[in-house]
Amino acid sequence: MPRFFLSDGGPVDGAIVLTGQQASHARVLRLRPGDAVAVCDGAGTDYDCTVAELTSDRLVLIVRGCAPSASEPRLRTSVYMAFAKSDKLEHVIQKATELGAWEIVAFPSARCVSRPDDRSLVKKLERWQKIAASAAEQSGRGRIPTVRTVSSFAAAVTEAAACDCAALLYENERSVTFRSRVEQGPFSTAAILTGPEGGFEPSEVEEAAAAGLAVCTLGPRILRCETAPLCALTALLFACGELD
Numbered sequence: 127m128p129r130f131f132l133s134d135g136g137p138v139d140g141a142i143v144l145t146g147q148q149a150s151h152a153r154v155l156r157l158r159p160g161d162a163v164a165v166c167d168g169a170g171t172d173y174d175c176t177v178a179e180l181t182s183d184r185l186v187l188i189v190r191g192c193a194p195s196a197s198e199p200r201l202r203t204s205v206y207m208a209f210a211k212s213d214k215l216e217h218v219i220q221k222a223t224e225l226g227a228w229e230i231v232a233f234p235s236a237r238c239v240s241r242p243d244d245r246s247l248v249k250k251l252e253r254w255q256k257i258a259a260s261a262a263e264q265s266g267r268g269r270i271p272t273v274r275t276v277s278s279f280a281a282a283v284t285e286a287a288a289c290d291c292a293a294l295l296y297e298n299e300r301s302v303t304f305r306s307r308v309e310q311g312p313f314s315t316a317a318i319l320t321g322p323e324g325g326f327e328p329s330e331v332e333e334a335a336a337a338g339l340a341v342c343t344l345g346p347r348i349l350r351c352e353t354a355p356l357c358a359l360t361a362l363l364f365a366c367g368e369l370d
Contacts, residue, residue: 128155129164129263130185131270136167137189142175144185152177152185163187170195170268195268199368202228202315204289205355206282208235208322209242214352219254219273221356223261226363229272230258233282237324247275279330286317287337291362294319294334295354296326296341304342304358308365316362320354 130148142165144152157163157177165173165187172195175187205227207218219230232254234241242250254273262270276282286292290313293304308316319334326334335341344357363369 127162127164128152128157129166129266131259131263132165132167137173140189141178142173142187142189144187145183149180149183149185152180153182157185165189166195166268168262168270170198172196172268197266198268199226199228199363199366201226201313201363201366201368203359203362204229204231204286204315204317205359206231206233206286206317206319207355208233208279208320208351209238209240210322210351211240214350216254216257217352218355219257220261222359223258223267223271224265225356225359226267226368227271227359229274230254231282231285232273232275233279234277235279235322236327236330238322239324240322251275280333282319283334283337283339286319286334287339289313289315289317291316291340292319292338293317293340293342293358294326294331295321295344295358296331297343297348298325298328298331299341299343302340302342304344304361305365307340307342308362311366313366318355318358318362320358321351323351 130144157180159177161177163175165175171192173192174190178188179186205222209232215232222230258273259270293307331341349357
């Protein structure tokens, strides 16, 4: 069933009107009056609708009912990923959205090669949020994850430490496994921190541990910076029964 996200507002007098890119997408899908579609408010509510009218610039839908989205994980997971080169962060945003991340947060760390300035971040954040929106629509999510940045590694650690389950993934850790940490659930909130291409500095690992984060290994293999957060997110959701 075709799925659309509301950009703002909600139904008015039992109807939803979509314009712009949404209406253009509906024409590409060749929707006709009477066709069933799903519309999500981006905050966890799905509306069952039928097409009433489709013109060159708008799609009019009649709301038949609404319900909480069945596709949203109960666990709210924040994925903290250090700035990475090229489009690696974009890849993680797309896939983490599909998997069920609550939010994706980028941050600078000592070994980051990519260090976007404030001006470039404005454009990047706009693009990253669009990637998340597109992935949420494609994967049937009930909400669009927020994509944002924090100004420092310390800020990322402080935020993450407030979650029920917070872990920093470190390739040089040998004893504490990520599996052992996630099996200590249940949790309602979780945070995963992963580093850039060169990994974390030992001093950063010590800072995270002092703040209460579990420093964990994802196993004996060295994972790329774009692989580690997705591996950890999948393992966490699986352990918490969110992939059943």
